[in-house]
Amino acid sequence: MDHDSRTKKKKFLGILFECCNVYRRIYLNKDGNAYEGRCPRCSREVRVLIGPGGTDQRFFRAH
Numbered sequence: 326m327d328h329d330s331r332t333k334k335k336k337f338l339g340i341l342f343e344c345c346n347v348y349r350r351i352y353l354n355k356d357g358n359a360y361e362g363r364c365p366r367c368s369r370e371v372r373v374l375i376g377p378g379g380t381d382q383r384f385f386r387a388h
Contacts, residue, residue, distance in 0.1 A: 336360075339384040344369050
């Protein structure tokens with residue numbers, strides 16, 4: 326692992342999956358247009374789109 330790959334941080338959002346009361350990070354997708362992930366217990370999917378007029382909030386609840 327070189328220095329550049331260690332210093333690059335993956336962009337993420339913190340999500341509280343209320344379905345199972347579990348916190349998890351979801352990461353920016355390969356296209357860079359949304360954050361995507363799944364609940365680690367029930368596999369419910371969540372997708373947070375990136376667009377104009379959005380928010381700079383980093384933590385959310387998924388219902």
